[in-house]
Amino acid sequence: MTDNKPPRKSMRELRPATRLVHGGTMRSQFGEMSEALFLTQGFAYESMEQAEARFTGASPGFQYSRFGNPTVAMFEERMALLEGAEAARATATGMAAVTASMLGQLRAGDHVVAAKALFGSCRFIVEDLLPCYGIASTLVDGSDLAQWRSAIRPNTKVFFLESPTNPQLEIIDIQAVAEIAHSVGGTLVVDNVFATPLLQSPLKLGADCVVYSATKHVDGQGRVLGGCILGSEEFIMKNIHNFLRQTGPAMSPFNAWVMLKSLETLPLRVMQQVRNAERVADFLAEQKSVERVLYPWRKDHPQHELARRQMSAGGTVVVLDLVGGKEAAFRFGNALEVVKLSNNLGDSKSILTHPATTTHQRIPRATREDMGIGEGMLRLSVGLEDIDDLLEDLKAAADAV
Ligand SMILES: Cc1ncc(COP(=O)(O)O)c(C=O)c1O
Incomplete structure (x- = not known):
């Protein structure tokens, strides 16, 4: 990758439409205009020492596309710029993002509170899958804040909601639920698919993590599946980074390339x-x-x-x-x-x-x-x-x- 000219303004100082066209772009030595598609499973090292250094983290660079890939990294950076998040991780589907956003944080013995109005697969994760791993869950009427409060147990760790909900278009007060979650040391994950990153910013309203099915508006042209998890650098590094690298729901570089271009017209x-x-x-x-x-x-x-x-x-x-x-x-x-x-x-x-x-x-x-x-x-x-x-x-x- 070549170094771009030092910019007059950082990408985060530019306005959203500009970030969506230019944000995250890394050019190869050829200076291509359209972002390059690195359709490769891995990367060759110049020496045994470099390979070792890449694996210890002493040397920056890519190793294997399950861990990271330049095209996927460009998509992640453009998504982070759009959301105003410090960090983003792409996933193969929206459901991979939802699952990782919860399993990455939870341990056996923890408890989750979620709004009952959820997309069918999201409801399956909360209601059926998590309990298989010793994680209890309670579903509440998301628009009733008293129910969120009364569902709390000493081991409640994660709160989860969609707003607007799929399909009832119920609106849940994100700021209020974030305050409830934080009052007991929990975190709030918001599935923001219906609002899109353009119409609602859950992180600004206090959420700790935002998830997307990028299959929806981000691609927006019915071609590829994808997902994304966004949050602070600390949240992503602590809960998501290693979980995704080791369990492997990586986004294909091809899908990342399609979505990267789609973001320009979002x-x-x-x-x-x-x-x-x-x-x-x-x-x-x-x-x-x-x-x-x-x-x-x-x-x-x-x-x-x-x-x-x-x-x-x-x-x-x-x-x-x-x-x-x-x-x-x-x-x-x-x-x-x-x-x-x-x-x-x-x-x-x-x-x-x-x-x-x-x-x-x-x-x-x-x-x-x-x-x-x-x-x-x-x-x-x-x-x-x-x-x-x-x-x-x-x-x-x-x-x-
Ligand atoms: C609200 C919501 N969350 C998550 C998903 C899952 O996304 P994907 O189909 O990309 O796995 C969907 C898909 O319909 C959805 O509507």
Whole structure:
């Protein structure tokens, strides 16, 4: 890698859009414009002594792509600059990030408190996986701060939440939960997928760790899987760094390269998706077959005030409840042509999901209903299509119900 010219301003002093285009770039001796893809499992040493020094840490440099890779390191640095975090670690998927963010900190005998409104796989980690390793967990109604407090035990160590939640778009008071966690010496991990790093900054609100499925808005074009864990240098080094190196959920350099380039356009994509989502939410709220629309920026969202306080826009996902349950939801989905039926979100293509039969299908119906996921609920991830084509498609679907 060549040294870049000494900069007039450090990358952290430049504005977010500039950081997303230039941040983290390391150029090779060829001075390439587009960041290089180092598709390699490892790195050759100039001598036995250098190999030894790389392994002891006495000499900087890469050893093996499970530990670190230049393309992945560029992605991590760009993510850290975006989040305003001291350190970031990329992972193969969002679930690898969620799992490592908890297992890296927890030991047998510890206890976790989490909001019950979680993405199906996140709920599996908290409810089913952690207890297999002697880590107890309690699920609470995330919007009720008294429940967070009363769930605390002497061995409570980690608090975990998503906000907005998948799919109910429930908003949880991150600052208040962080204060509760810190009052007992615990840490707060926030899954910030729905808000994206652009619309909500959990670390500034007091969280200790932020996790992403980069599969969602970061790639944003439905190509690759990835995840990221961010926090202070101390948090990452103490809890995450070695856990990831030894257990091995490393992000592929190819995926890191795709995501690194995607970050350059993240604000353009997300802000246009937000504008489309606002229009879609208002439009759906006027349709007779739609019983309820949930969108954090609408005044009728139950935690509208809190959303305005801790987010800078309402996000790219709109949720609707249809009169007529599953049958109506299926009729609505089957009538769509522009909006695709799939289960990703944050994509440039609009995507409709029926959580009860897909992403949250594993969860028993009664529990789903307790989480606020009914049979008539649909999650709509709003993409980058022309808004009029989207509204026409949604009108046809609403009429088909
Ligand atoms: C809130 C949330 N967290 C985590 C994940 C997991 O991400 P991945 O599919 O990249 O493992 C998802 C994926 O849908 C999600 O919606």
